[in-house]
Amino acid sequence: MNAPTPLTVTHTHGERVTVTAAGTELMAYVYAPDPVAFESRKPYVHPLRTLAGSPVSGYRPNDHRWHKGLQMTASHLSGQNFWGGNSYVHGEGYLPLHDRVGSMRHDGFDSFEVAGDRLDFTELLTWVENGGEEWAHERRSVALHSADEHSGTYAVDWSIELTNIRGEPLHFGSPTTHGREMAGYTGLHWRGPRDFTGGQVLSPAGPSTDEEMMGRSAEDHPWIGFVGEHDGTDAHSTLVFAHAPGNAESVHASHWFVRSEPVPTVAFSWAFFEEFALPPGDSFAYGYRVLVADGALDADGIERRLKATPW
Numbered sequence: 001m002n003a004p005t006p007l008t009v010t011h012t013h014g015e016r017v018t019v020t021a022a023g024t025e026l027m028a029y030v031y032a033p034d035p036v037a038f039e040s041r042k043p044y045v046h047p048l049r050t051l052a053g054s055p056v057s058g059y060r061p062n063d064h065r066w067h068k069g070l071q072m073t074a075s076h077l078s079g080q081n082f083w084g085g086n087s088y089v090h091g092e093g094y095l096p097l098h099d100r101v102g103s104m105r106h107d108g109f110d111s112f113e114v115a116g117d118r119l120d121f122t123e124l125l126t127w128v129e130n131g132g133e134e135w136a137h138e139r140r141s142v143a144l145h146s147a148d149e150h151s152g153t154y155a156v157d158w159s160i161e162l163t164n165i166r167g168e169p170l171h172f173g174s175p176t177t178h179g180r181e182m183a184g185y186t187g188l189h190w191r192g193p194r195d196f197t198g199g200q201v202l203s204p205a206g207p208s209t210d211e212e213m214m215g216r217s218a219e220d221h222p223w224i225g226f227v228g229e230h231d232g233t234d235a236h237s238t239l240v241f242a243h244a245p246g247n248a249e250s251v252h253a254s255h256w257f258v259r260s261e262p263v264p265t266v267a268f269s270w271a272f273f274e275e276f277a278l279p280p281g282d283s284f285a286y287g288y289r290v291l292v293a294d295g296a297l298d299a300d301g302i303e304r305r306l307k308a309t310p311w
Contacts (some may be wrong), residue, residue, distance in 0.1 A: 004117035040084030042104035090179035152294030184272030192264030196228030244287030
């Protein structure tokens with residue numbers, strides 16, 4: 001068995017947490033507030049890189065300035081937009097409704113632990129609607145672990161527990177629940193780099209396409225792979241997006257939002273086809289894993305690496 005690769009963690013207080021391994025900055029978790037409120041101020045991961053140093057996240061692309069690496073979102077939440085940018089309105093399309101854009105405020109870290117080859121932290125956040133009213137408390141846990149130079153892989157785990165502190169139910173939806181077909185994005189979202197456009201989508205059954213996987217149930221397809229080829233280097237990278245085993249028992253069934261064209265993006269959508277309500281005082285929880293790998297993995301290779309990295 002290969003020895004795990006040690007991590008170096010640097011915390012610039014009030015701004016970001018960076019993780020380095022084998023001379024490569026793998027991840028920066030940025031929690032300092034963004035300067036642009038319209039992009040929905042909230043923490044995000046960017047850059048995200050493979051162990052070999054290949055970049056696998058995009059940041060403020062010209063088509064969607066509010067796409068920032070890996071971040072938690074809620075595109076339609078009781079009339080507010082915690083995704084950022086334009087809001088979808090049925091019959092009118094996407095509109096720049098600045099008064100609908102909310103934010104996720106970093107309140108502090110409840111725990112922060114570094115153990116040689118693993119980083120774990122728990123962050124406390126408050127979801128704030130555009131007018132300043134606090135709607136939800138979030139307890140977010142992020143871990144980076146299992147870095148292995150031999151296989152060229154590591155894992156980022158991201159879990160959320162969200163509690164409604166508003167005086168009425170919170171209604172979670174998506175553009176699809178509001179009338180736009182097959183645009184069910186919401187929840188944890190990844191935006192890939194520009195050179196991943198047209199990349200290969202994989203499912204447990206093997207090579208797939210955007211159209212085949214868009215809106216598919218996470219119960220039937222617990223993971224999705226995305227293989228991209230880099231500009232400037234003769235290299236591929238693979239990202240694997242996997243649901244934690246307990247997600248099937250969460251408040252609402254999840255479905256995949258995935259595109260390789262016109263933009264490379266994957267979201268763990270918790271409200272693709274139907275809205276769900278979270279009553280006052282109630283909570284829900286989801287857990288996710290993003291496996292980052294050098295090279296172009298196939299479905300069998302993904303299964304092997306997922307099995308080698310237990311939850």
